[in-house]
């Protein structure tokens with residue numbers, strides 16, 4: 471049985487769809503829901519990108535919900551259910567996290583206390599001799615503050631380096647914690663870069679980063695050096711990588727960047743791809759230093775103000791947009807037999823769809839059989 475966290479989230483839905491379709495395994499999904507019906511609704515929220523309602527109900531028979539919370543001791547399970555679960559689980563795929571870059575508290579509780587609880591479950595399963603794999607979905611943000619670099623997997627964590635935000639800091643320590651607590655377990659750490667959209671269709675259910683890019687692209691002048699590299703990957707490639715590396719009997723490495731790497735597009739490649747759309751990009755690199763100050767100022771405006779919302783979004787992502795740093799992806803590319811899709815190949819469709827939909831997905835209510 472595969473125990474999976476974050477299945478109700480964006481990337482978790484991609485990984486779960488791949489895991490379900492590639493195996494006949496059964497799954498235990500940690501879900502924050504009071505009832506089975508609520509858990510099903512939450513799972514359907516993102517999984518409707520991948521499955522029809524019919525497929526959902528077909529796969530549902532292999533999925534069991536573990537009603538719990540990463541913030542609670544033993545994930546909110548009583549001692550008996552915890553022990554039962556530890557006896558059934560044969561691998562763990564930990565995807566859940568708080569991506570709230572502004573909240574120390576959310577990152578501490580979800581990414582540290584939550585990962586500790588999942589690692590303790592892993593420890594209990596391993597002590598019963600049952601745990602074949604612990605996969606931890608991390609982030610390239612563990613590499614901390616960087617500038618104009620190509621970062622290799624084994625050089626990403628540098629404890630002397632500062633982090634951009636509590637998200638990067640807590641995900642970095644979470645990797646360390648899992649390594650320390652499960653030294654005898656086959657571990658895989660997967661670090662996606664900026665995940666945006668699906669290379670196969672324009673629809674997406676996650677909008678934060680998409681919106682930041684579209685807001686930037688709608689400015690009369692974009693305060694970016696056109697030569698800045700932007701490490702962006704397609705969710706379909708990342709989801710497949712998580713599933714395949716989780717299932718791989720003997721992965722060649724312990725750490726993988728799920729990133730665009732040295733082939734990451736430059737800002738001007740994205741501008742070229744958007745030519746002819748409503749999102750023409752004109753660069754003004756000399757405005758860049760002042761723009762950081764402007765974004766911080768917009769973020770301080772009263773809540774509810776449209777400029778505040780844009781400032782808040784851009785403020786958290788701005789360092790990751792201008793740092794011109796990419797993450798070597800040879801390991802994952804070799805494991806999958808192909809690189810991620812180039813972002814310029816699909817960004818025009820994604821951005822046009824997202825702006826026309828005002829950054830909302832046309833959710834279909836779950837039809838019950």
Ligand SMILES: NC(=O)c1ccc[n+]([C@@H]2O[C@H](COP(=O)([O-])OP(=O)(O)OC[C@H]3O[C@@H](n4cnc5c(N)ncnc54)[C@H](OP(=O)(O)O)[C@@H]3O)[C@@H](O)[C@H]2O)c1
Nearest residue numbers: 476478479480481482502539540541565566567609662665
């Ligand atoms: N998206 C990206 O661009 C990106 C890039 C690099 C790395 N990553 C990593 O990929 C992973 C997934 O990210 P995502 O984009 O899919 O995020 P997401 O859509 O926000 O999903 C987060 C998931 O974590 C679950 N979760 C949060 N707090 C929880 C708690 N207290 N108890 C139980 N579950 C909880 C959420 O459950 P609810 O449905 O109950 O909220 C949801 O299923 C994270 O580890 C993230 O660090 C993402």
